[in-house]
Amino acid sequence: MLDAKLRPLIDPPLNRVGHALASAGITANMLTLGGLVLGLAGATAIALGHIGAGLALIIANRIADGLDGAVARVKGPTPLGGYFDIVADFAFYVSIPLGFGVFAAGNTLPALVLVASFVLTGVSFLAFAVIAASRGEETDAHGKKSFFYSTGLAEGTETIAVFIAMCLFPAWFPVLAYGYAALCVLTVIQRSALAVIQFKD
Template structure:
């Protein structure tokens, strides 16, 4: 929801950063790798209880994840491989962050399993609709907006990291938000695909 509605406010910073990185001859895929490395390191930091730095790395990873697409569009070289890399790295970062939290707080592991299940469900719907839909957006596939997108995920992950005493309820709310989004996307898919 925030990604779809608020992107226009971040676009100037994203585009300026993309322009800067282009001057250093960085490609979109290289920036995707940087985003992945920062996201992975965020999970490592959280595991070792360096929480604030972990959160900073997580959000920087998310910012670079937007910059890579801007670089691809500016260079007019968006690719299917770049899309695969981007989406795969996003999921790995989410999973390793959940694993880091689960290892530190085993009492919340059942909620973590529900969270991972909801992510799998939502991404299955998201990717399937994207592959069968003839619609296209600024990305190289049809991007279904929804209630819980990447920014909402980062907000929930930040809350999970910084407020471990409330981890169980935050994780369950996160899983519920993602499951609701999966339902939204299924209903939208039915409307879109019945017209084809």
């Protein structure tokens, strides 16, 4: 919901750094892999009870994720880069709830519910992208991407905001997890309604 609105604010500084990294020979795929390592390390830190370190690594992951896109815009996005980027994103997204699920026994069920809701949103997102691409449809609402990005109530910005809240208030993880899972389900419903309108023959 907020991703497209934040693009005009975050893209200019990211693009400047992206140009410098690209000039230094850093590739988008290097940043994608590095960001994934940082994100999984953050989930591991949370599982081990180092919540502050986990928060720092989550933020580092998001910076790397923004920079890989900036570098890709310099050299031109590739299908392989787009594939690695979305796989790394979803691997990171599911790892954080799993980290909290391991951290405290009372977090297990809400963590599973949240991961399940991420699977649903991921499937709806990718299915929408595949069908939109097959119809030749395009959008630049989220910047230049390797494939069609449909909007929704629960997007990357909202997810990271919830992850940060979980790290700042770990005792509230179950409430935050159930609440965000409900928003993810609403996103699937919203995207499905959009599909009915947009893909209707």
